[in-house]
Amino acid sequence: MSFTPFDIEVIQSKWEQRVEFNLVESGVHPLRLEELLGFPGSELEVGALLATELNYPHVNGIPALRENIARLYPVTSGAAADIDNVLVTVGASEANNIIMQTLMEPGDELLTQTPTYMQLWGMALNTGHTVKTFGLQADAGWALDLEALNNGLSSHTKIIAVCNPNNPTGHIMTEAEMDAVVEAADRVGAWIVADEVYRGAERLREDETPSFYGRYDKVLCLGSLSKAYGLPGLRIGWITGSVDTIEALWRRHEYTTVSTTILSNKLAALALSPAVRPQLIRRTRDYVRRGFPVLEAWMQEQAGLFSYTPPQASAITFIRYHLDINSTQLMEQLCRETGVFVGAGDAFGMDHYLRVAFGQDKAVLEEAFARISRVLHQLQAA
Template sequence: MVHLPAFEVEQWMDKYENTPGVLNIAETCCASISIDELVQFNSSQEKNARPLIDFSTRLTYGAIRGSEELRRNIAATYNEDEDTTPPLSPEDVIVTQGAISANHLVFYSLVGPGDHVICVFPTYQQLYSVPESLGAEVSLWKLTPENAYIPDVAELESMIKSNTKMIVINNPNNPTGATIPKPILEKIIAIARQHDIIVFSDEVYRPLFHGTEAPPSAISMGYPKVVATSSMSKAWALAGIRIGWVASRDSSIIAAVASARDYTTISVSQLDDVVARYALSPAVRPRLLARNVGLARTNLQLLERFVSEHAATCSWVRPNAGTICLVRFSKGGKNGAPVDDEAFCRDVLDKTKVMFLPASRCFGHGKTDAFDGFVRIGYVNETEVLRQALEKLHAYIVEHLQ
């Protein structure tokens, strides 16, 4: 029997996000939109020419790997990178049930006993727990706030073994909101090419770049043995349609993922497919992304002001992409001891209804004490939700931490 440890992030969310009256700033998606709202982003003069969903369509399994139009629109999100040569094609993309399914399929298809995997840390727990469960040896490539959570390439070179099969990166990173700059990404790809190692890049927060750094996708760097995953959930504000994908220029990787997918998913919902292809269409995609980037920038200013006003208690590395960040809370002044972040999160929720995640439990997993006192905050929700949450958190800090 395969042993998988508890998925701490998901279990924490499942346990607390439906608390009555909760102000959820643990959420990692851009504030979700409805179908009615989605159609308002269509810039075409013919947006009312036909309905989004044709109710006369018979609901068969549909296209097994995802509709041609959806896969073409997904490919277009990568082809907007200046570095993407030649363009990614629909044949390089397989549609899945969310990024969580895409990630699992990549590992299930490509990694097994005897393989060595290097994975950035901290990151989404699935990215190291699943390969471990499949019998691979996993080495954690640790990111530090002192280096702005940017990976140390020299350390990567020292970690490579004769059986290293895969390097796993997460760009933009969960939970830090940091990006891997293009020069560092180029070095990672060069090392992988030298040793013939697969690069797996979880890019679920791409292209939600709201800082000065907007690195290209790893798939755009000219190395065929790159596989990237993403979804409609985070940057596109449509988590409810459960659409994700796997993309790679390596036909053998796509074939392996497609073969494994036969055991898990015949096809995705036709209804989900049509909503995703509409959202990523040339007439809708730019305005939808602009809405979400604008929301991220507006809300990040609120959070940045809060952290600055509470500098004696809070510290962080300001995120430049995605929807989340890590904030460290201490008690008794700037140089005070870090709070017990798990107890802190529970007490804040109990007293204020403000919800966020304890980093030591959800991202440290006993592997390090580097996240003691840190919480992960999701700030790209409705602006008023964030505003209310920060007001209540301010009152809590004044009463309990100062």
């Protein structure tokens, strides 16, 4: 069987440690360990961390961490999540991986949004499954194409995959769009896999993006500390779902990684504690909200060259460039000639786009944007 590589991760592995300006990483600028431990209200002392015995943690995540994760899924109807509804994984990456192993059987189809983070898409192809897509519409503010969603459904649809807030567009689904996804899944008995790793990184609203948790019985929700919390190095993600499905996923987790690390579990429990979590979310939103005007000013200066819909959440935006050059080629040229690394639209299923991250300090963004403009103007003039 042919193998489809995970393009965005391949590109990141190759370039991210070499470039001067990394505008591919979709989270905000990461915290240093001392910043995390130093938040007011932090209950983890350096001494207690140093005294940690470097043993395996609970394989499904230490209870204190699962308790803090469960608290993120209150539901107005049905039961709120508790710790048995949560499995801690090595990032949302492992979560996606074991979900595919657990749910997809021969003959099953994946129906996924596009553009999106393409891990499920590639994994489904690599295990011989059919993948169908439904678009977010570029000319309609990235609204869901509900007709395509319904057309993509079949009696073989096992998973409908959504990423909300969406990577790479930053679009947040409306309640009507969420209802439409639930109705579509219910019609054929499909699972909804909702990747919600950017929940908490809202740019415009103070409340958090609503979760799919509790809206339908066959829902699995993914979270991660990598994006909305600025802690990708902890490699902590999670899945929230019904107790029996979480148990089944846990059985695959034992085969895949056994567990995350004890240090990551402790630090993640601290990050999601009631005292620290709001401060991390504030920090992330400050990066998103400070970076966005810099991006917006750049977009206005380059009118004619770019068009885009401002993201509603996350520190990333998906920009259409009006030049006749392939996005992977352009991305590589930018890396080589300017030291600025941006995501190629190809890696999200749409050529002629660049995904640009703006969760960095103003001076960094201004210099990086100026360098990108120089190359694009040369290409335009050629």
